[in-house]
Amino acid sequence: MSSTPELSPRSVGSSEESGVFVVRGDRQLDATLRPSVWDEYVGQSHVKNNIQVLLSAAKKRGDMPEHVLFYGPPGVGKTSLAHLVATALEVPLKTTSGVAIERAADLAAILTNLEPGSILFIDEIHQLSHKIEELLYPALESGTLDIVLGRGPSARTVELALPPFMLVGATTRMSQLSSPLRSRFGGGVFQLDFYSDEDLCAIIKRSAAVLGLTASEEVIEMIASRSRATPRVANALLKRVRDYAQVHEREIDTKTCELACEMFGIDQLGLTKDDRRYLETLLTGFKGGPAGIRALASALHEDPDSVEHVYEPYLLRLGFIERSSQGRRLTQTGREYLRT
Numbered sequence: 001m002s003s004t005p006e007l008s009p010r011s012v013g014s015s016e017e018s019g020v021f022v023v024r025g026d027r028q029l030d031a032t033l034r035p036s037v038w039d040e041y042v043g044q045s046h047v048k049n050n051i052q053v054l055l056s057a058a059k060k061r062g063d064m065p066e067h068v069l070f071y072g073p074p075g076v077g078k079t080s081l082a083h084l085v086a087t088a089l090e091v092p093l094k095t096t097s098g099v100a101i102e103r104a105a106d107l108a109a110i111l112t113n114l115e116p117g118s119i120l121f122i123d124e125i126h127q128l129s130h131k132i133e134e135l136l137y138p139a140l141e142s143g144t145l146d147i148v149l150g151r152g153p154s155a156r157t158v159e160l161a162l163p164p165f166m167l168v169g170a171t172t173r174m175s176q177l178s179s180p181l182r183s184r185f186g187g188g189v190f191q192l193d194f195y196s197d198e199d200l201c202a203i204i205k206r207s208a209a210v211l212g213l214t215a216s217e218e219v220i221e222m223i224a225s226r227s228r229a230t231p232r233v234a235n236a237l238l239k240r241v242r243d244y245a246q247v248h249e250r251e252i253d254t255k256t257c258e259l260a261c262e263m264f265g266i267d268q269l270g271l272t273k274d275d276r277r278y279l280e281t282l283l284t285g286f287k288g289g290p291a292g293i294r295a296l297a298s299a300l301h302e303d304p305d306s307v308e309h310v311y312e313p314y315l316l317r318l319g320f321i322e323r324s325s326q327g328r329r330l331t332q333t334g335r336e337y338l339r340t
């Protein structure tokens with residue numbers, strides 16, 4: 001799909017660079033704006049309440065809490081939650097990702113080097129290979145690791161006791177997670193959802209304060225409404241509006257916000273040229289659908305995974321498309337949007 005080079009979602013798919021119009025520098029912004037206490041973590045109250053009970057109960061018992069998994073679209077606060085869990089327990093957090101643990105030795109090195117009582121955060125955990133998953137199961141259930149010494153007939157398995165730890169997993173691709181692994185998260189499997197405009201406004205307000213910016217309620221609401229219901233996008237957009245204001249020597253007002261969005265190809269709903277092209281392709285190339293994901297992705301010159309997990313969730317939320325076993329279909333609302 002085409003878009004301005006800086007804001008291209010080309011590299012979506014890995015947690016490192018996932019998210020529409022999120023670029024490399026935004027990872028640093030993530031770290032700067034990450035909530036450091038529970039009160040700064042806005043929304044998702046169901047998940048927050050459950051986690052807080054899990055942590056308090058474990059603390060009272062003097063145990064490690066059971067393992068938990070967070071899933072949801074990119075930028076909705078999974079990593080932030082993992083950090084808050086570690087802060088609440090006052091323990092170290094070791095971060096890695098499914099794709100980084102390639103060999104048994106990688107997993108053994110990580111697990112045996114954990115400080116007792118720490119959190120192991122595995123991002124994009126669906127990317128663990130089957131072999132590594134199998135090794136992880138005893139580590140999660142009984143705190144042991146089976147290591148094979150030697151090769152061939154003389155090979156033998158040694159059971160190694162591991163330091164106690166809590167696994168926090170995160171994934172944007174829940175459907176790709178194996179059910180045996182899913183069932184190992186005894187503390188809960190929590191879905192993080194898109195955010196309401198009200199919650200996004202609260203997030204943007206705090207981010208503006210952290211970045212030392214003055215923004216009116218109107219500006220904050222405008223940014224929220226164009227942020228695809230996603231905190232990371234809201235923060236990225238706030239930063240871009242600030243940059244635009246700086247370069248053009250303007251105040252951060254609604255006009256500046258509009259001009260900046262226009263430059264970045266973001267419309268009133270937060271949709272980009274890529275989203276529009278998706279909808280137009282569905283309308284003209286497939287007569288509004290139903291269109292199979294592979295055929296649609298091929299027409300868009302994108303990989304089906306990105307189409308399904310990056311573009312479609314927000315279009316579904318807006319009610320512009322419908323997904324069924326027959327494929328994707330443009331809704332009446334989607335058709336009306338294209339007429340505007």
Ligand SMILES: Nc1ncnc2c1ncn2[C@@H]1O[C@H](COP(=O)(O)OP(=O)(O)OP(=O)(O)O)[C@@H](O)[C@H]1O
Pocket residue numbers: 015016018019029030031033034035040041042043044073074075076077078079080081123170171172203231232235
């Ligand atoms: N509930 C929240 N309250 C306040 N800020 C939030 C919240 N969720 C996310 N953010 C902001 O959005 C940024 C991105 O969130 P985070 O990195 O936790 O998302 P993620 O779900 O892990 O994304 P990915 O799937 O790409 O790894 C954070 O650094 C933080 O600034």
Ligand SMILES: [Mg+2]
Pocket residue numbers: 015078079080123170
């Ligand atoms: Mg993350």
